[in-house]
Every structure is written in structure tokens, then in C-alpha cells.
Amino acid sequence: MPHYICTGGCKGVSDTPGVCQTEGCSLEGHTLEECNCIDGEHWGAFDEVDVEEEEGR
Numbered sequence: 707m708p709h710y711i712c713t714g715g716c717k718g719v720s721d722t723p724g725v726c727q728t729e730g731c732s733l734e735g736h737t738l739e740e741c742n743c744i745d746g747e748h749w750g751a752f753d754e755v756d757v758e759e760e761e762g763r
């Protein structure tokens with residue numbers, strides 16, 4: 707079953723087409739990518755995202 711994911715770093719998943727609504731996500735307001743994976747891993751889409759965590763100081 708197709709679903710829609712955000713690869714902007716928020717790892718958002720939606721059952722319906724739309725845009726990322728996660729505040730602060732690098733792809734906020736961008737269209738979610740369609741995904742048809744069957745194992746819930748989204749073909750490793752989230753693993754490829756190089757997210758640099760903000761350094762707290």
C-alpha cells in the first residue's frame with residue numbers, strides 16, 4: 707500500500723499525499739515522496755538522510 711514519506715529529516719510518514727508539516731524540517735511545506743515499500747523501512751530512505759544534530763552548548 708503506497709504511503710508518503712518526508713526525507714527532509716523529520717521521518718514523517720503519511721497515508722495520504724500532502725506536504726510535510728513538521729516545523730523545522732528541511733522539507734517543511736514540500737510534497738511528500740510516494741513510497742511503496744512493504745517492510746516499513748522505505749528502502750532505507752531515512753537512513754540516507756544525513757541529519758546533523760544541532761550542537762547544544
Ligand SMILES: [Zn+2]
Pocket residue numbers: 712713714715716717718726727728731732733734
Ligand atoms: Zn519533513
Ligand SMILES: [Zn+2]
Pocket residue numbers: 709711741742743744746747748749
Ligand atoms: Zn515506505
